[in-house]
Amino acid sequence: AQLLFTIKANGDRKCRFVARGDLMQEGTHYIASKSTMAAIETVRMQVALAAAAGWKLYSTDFRQAFTAAPVDQGDLYLELPPVPPEFEGTAAWGHGYKKGRSGKYVAHMKRSIYGLVQAGRVWQQHLMGWLKNTLGARIYMNDRCAFEWSLTYENDVGQTITERLIGTIHVDDVLLSVQSERVRAEFMRILKASFDVTGCENEDDEATEFTGIEIRRNWQRKTITLHQTKFASQLLEKHDLAGARIESMPYKTKHDLDPWEGAAVSETEHFEYMSLIGDLVWLCKTRPDIAWRTTDLSRFSHRPGPHHFAAARHLLRYLKGSPDAGLTYHGSDEVLMQ
Secondary structure (H helix, E strand, C coil), X not given: CEEEEEECCXXXXXXXXXXXXXXXXXXXXXXXXXXXXXXXXXXXXXXXXXXXXXXXXXXXXECCHHHHCECCCXXXXXXXXXXXXXXXXXXXXXXXXXXXXXXXXXXXXXECCCCCCCHHHHHHHHHHHHHHHHHCCEXXXXXXXXXXXXXXXXXXXXXXXXXXXXXXXXXXXXXXXXXXXHHHHHHHHHHHHHCCEECCCCCCCCCCEECCEEEEEECCCCEEEEECHHHHHHHHHHCCCCCCCCCCCCCCCCCCCCCCXXXXXXXXXXXXXXXXXXXXXXXXXXXXXXXXHHHHXXXXXXXXXXXXXXXXXXXXXXXXXXXCCEEEEECCHHHHCC
């Protein structure tokens, strides 16, 4: 294990013990490592249904999620990281800190820890088991990271009411669409009894972001818009295009892209091109208007040339004209019944 220091997007500093997953061997320390996340199509469908039905959207995430899941093997041991001298012998959980890596002790793993190759898979299996067996939720067949839960109760006049909640899971983040405040409150009460979670504290704590995708709700117009304004603005600043001219189209209609036959660009330029393509692919989650051009540019990632760079910068200048554009889902009868 080792200490990992990170600075979060909001400026908070974090330190945690992590495992050296690069030293683990398949078949010895783990059997399988694959885990899944909710597809963007599932998230968009959930938002579309919420807009049409007038359901509120909430988001919650699990604190130190991987450590909530028990390990999948009983014979995993962890070499302790170095411990600062001032911590040695200090009481902790009824024991004293040891010398760490320089001492004779190792840790017997009972729970998963960040850095384990299989940690994501173990966490997903643990959460799915809890959803099915404890919560009684129904996992969707087309996307295992989406679920539905129902709450049945009697109202003040003795009528039996059933209300629903739909959730999509992205590792330790969950987007919820709820039919009522009662079902939200009951779901969070049950969830907090088993996990340490943040967000979705009250009825007014509606979601404004989920996994980097921003959510803009207009209750008067009955619309929900998914957009990536922050990411698009950061992308323009990254490539020094904040003050560049704006293009009206994502590409020049009379300029097709061909393979580059000249001298290969430098490794640094090649990396920058591939990085830009990756950024554009991520932006396509809420910007279908750039999807075709992004796919076209990605065809030349193995050997880009000057005209490919120029076409990519042209696309960025197009984004400058509409950084806050996105996908808007409607719930008004005026739009839905057209």
